[in-house]
Amino acid sequence: MKTVALIPIKLSSERLPGKNTKPFFDGTPLMHFIQRVFQRRPQWYSKI
Helix, strand or coil, X not given: CCCCCCCCXXXXXXXXXXXXXXXXXXXXXXXXXXXXXXXXXXXXXXCC
């Protein structure tokens, strides 16, 4: 079975525009860090 998740990410921010798509220290956007957490811990989102 394939698991599908919808992660709501706000693209507009007043204090830091584009913060979810802005590259961090290693060039990875914030939304990729969030996605990796869910991919590595499937038991977390099964409880939500």
